[in-house]
Amino acid sequence: MNRSTIDLWVGVFVVAGVGALLFLALKVGNLATFSNAETYQVYAKFNNIGGLKVRAPIKSAGVVVGRVADIRFDNESYEALVAMNLDAGYQFPRDTTAKILTSGILGEQYVGLEAGGDGVMLKSGDRLRLTQSAVVLENLISQFLFNKAAENKEPAAEPKK
Amino acid sequence: MRLEWDKLAEDARGRLERLGGNVTALVWRLGYASRFLAYLVMHSGTALKRFRLTMAEIYFAGVLSLIIILVSGLFVGMVLALQGYETLQRFGASESLGVLVALSLVRELGPVVAGLLFASRAGSAITAEIGLMKATEQLSAMEMMAVDPIARVVAPRFWGGVISMPLLAALFSAMGIFGGYLVGVQLIGVDPGAFWSQMQAAVDLRNDILNGVIKSLVFGVAVTWIAVFEGYDAVPTAEGVSRATTRTVVTSSLAILALDFVLTALMFTGGNNG
Numbered sequence: 355m356n357r358s359t360i361d362l363w364v365g366v367f368v369v370a371g372v373g374a375l376l377f378l379a380l381k382v383g384n385l386a387t388f389s390n391a392e393t394y395q396v397y398a399k400f401n402n403i404g405g406l407k408v409r410a411p412i413k414s415a416g417v418v419v420g421r422v423a424d425i426r427f428d429n430e431s432y433e434a435l436v437a438m439n440l441d442a443g444y445q446f447p448r449d450t451t452a453k454i455l456t457s458g459i460l461g462e463q464y465v466g467l468e469a470g471g472d473g474v475m476l477k478s479g480d481r482l483r484l485t486q487s488a489v490v491l492e493n494l495i496s497q498f499l500f501n502k503a504a505e506n507k508e509p510a511a512e513p514k515k
Numbered sequence: 516m517r518l519e520w521d522k523l524a525e526d527a528r529g530r531l532e533r534l535g536g537n538v539t540a541l542v543w544r545l546g547y548a549s550r551f552l553a554y555l556v557m558h559s560g561t562a563l564k565r566f567r568l569t570m571a572e573i574y575f576a577g578v579l580s581l582i583i584i585l586v587s588g589l590f591v592g593m594v595l596a597l598q599g600y601e602t603l604q605r606f607g608a609s610e611s612l613g614v615l616v617a618l619s620l621v622r623e624l625g626p627v628v629a630g631l632l633f634a635s636r637a638g639s640a641i642t643a644e645i646g647l648m649k650a651t652e653q654l655s656a657m658e659m660m661a662v663d664p665i666a667r668v669v670a671p672r673f674w675g676g677v678i679s680m681p682l683l684a685a686l687f688s689a690m691g692i693f694g695g696y697l698v699g700v701q702l703i704g705v706d707p708g709a710f711w712s713q714m715q716a717a718v719d720l721r722n723d724i725l726n727g728v729i730k731s732l733v734f735g736v737a738v739t740w741i742a743v744f745e746g747y748d749a750v751p752t753a754e755g756v757s758r759a760t761t762r763t764v765v766t767s768s769l770a771i772l773a774l775d776f777v778l779t780a781l782m783f784t785g786g787n788n789g
Contacts, residue, residue: 360570360571360574361570363574363578364570364573364574364577364578366578367573367574367577367578367581367679367682368573368682370581370682370686371577371681371682371683371685371686372682373689374682374685374686374688374689374690375681375682375685375724375728377689378621378685378688378689378692378724378727379720379724381711381715382617382621382692382714382715382718382724383715383718383719383720383723383724409719411716
C-alpha cells in the first residue's frame with residue numbers, strides 16, 4: 355500500500371470519526387435547543403421545589419421556553435430561590451404564575467408558566483410573585499387520610515344525639 | 516528441632532524478601548514508565564512535524580480497527596435494545612428505550628468496550644512491533660545513526676493511538692445507537708419519534724457526550740502508553756516479546772476498567788444531581 359492510499363483512508367477515518375461525534379452532539383444530545391439562543395433571567399420563590407433540578411425545562415402551554423439556571427436556598431424567607439433562563443423570543447406578562455409540575459406520574463419535574471393579564475412584560479432580573487410549590491406525595495396522602503378519618507367520624511357521632 | 520525452626524525462619528525471610536523485591540520492582544517500573552512518558556511527550560516534535568509518520572500509525576491503529584469496532588458497536592447496540600426493551604416494557608416505559616441505549620453507550624460502553632477492543636487489536640500489535648524491533652536490534656541501529664528511536668518509532672505510534680481512540684469510541688457509540696434504532700424501532704416497533712426525541716431530551720452535551728469523549732481520550736493515552744512502554748521495555752527475545760504482548764493486553768484492560776471507575780465517580784456523582 356503506497357502513501358497516498360494511506361492518506362485517503364486516514365482521511366476517511368477522521369471524517370467518519372468527527373461525523374460520529376457530530377451525530378452524537380446534534381442528533382443524540384440536545385445541543386440545538388438552548389445553548390446559544392439569547393435569554394433573560396427571572397426569579398421565583400417556592401415554598402418547596404420537590405425534585406426540581408438545574409437544567410430542568412420551563413414550559414408554557416407545553417412548549418419549552420427556557421431552562422432552570424440555578425436553585426438556591428434563601429436564608430431570610432426560608433424558601434427556595436429558582437433562577438430561570440427564558441428564551442428572549444418569548445415574552446411573558448409581569449403577573450405570570452410559576453408552578454412546579456411533574457410530567458407523567460413519576461416523571462421529571464419542570465416549571466410551568468401560566469401567562470397573566472398584565473400589560474407590562476417581564477424583564478431580566480424580575481421576580482415572579484405568584485408561585486405554586488411542588489406537590490409532595492407524602493403530604494397529599496396524609497391529607498387524604500385525614501379527610502377520610504374526619505368523614506368517618508361524623509356519621510358515627512350523629513346517632514348519639 | 517532447632518534446625519527445623521531455623522529452616523522455617525529462613526523460608527519466611529526468603530518469602531518476605533521476594534515480596535519486597537516484587538513491590539520495589541513494580542514501583543521502579545512505574546517510575547521508569549512515567550519518565551518514559553515524559554521523555555516521549557517532550558520528544559514528539561518529529562512525530563508532529565513529520566505528520567506522515569503519525570498518519571501511517573493512525574492508519575494502522577485506527578483504520579484497520581474500524582471493522583471490529585463498527586461490528587461490535589452494532590451488535591452491542593442491538594443487544595442493548597433487546598434487553599432494555601424486555602425490562603422497560605414491564606414498567607410501560609418502552610418509549611425510553613432510546614434514552615437507555617444512548618446513555619449507556621455514550622457514558623460507559625462506548626469508551627470502555629472500544630478501549631478494550633483497541634487494547635487487544637492495536638495495543639498488542641504496537642507492543643509486538645516495537646518489541647520485535649528491539650529484539651532484532653533495529654532500535655540500536657537507529658541509535659547508531661544518531662536517530663532517536665523514541666522520537667522516530669515510539670512517538671508516532673503513541674500519537675497515532677491517542678488520536679484514533681476517541682474517534683473509534685465515537686464511531687462505536689454512533690454505530691451502537693444505530694443498532695439500537697434498528698432493533699428497537701424497525702424490529703420491535705417502538706415509536707421512532709419518541710425514540711429520538713426522548714433521547715435528545717435526556718442526553719446532555721456536556722454531562723454525557725463530552726465526558727464520554729474525555730473518557731475515551733484518557734483510555735487512549737493509557738492504552739497506548741502501556742503498549743509502547745511494554746514494547747520498548749520488552750526483554751529482547753521471542754519469549755520476552757510474547758510476554759510483553761500479553762502484559763499489554765492484561766494491564767491495559769485493567770487500567771481501562773479502574774480508570775473508568777475513577778472517572779465515572781468524578782464525572783457523574785457530583786455534577787449531575789445539582
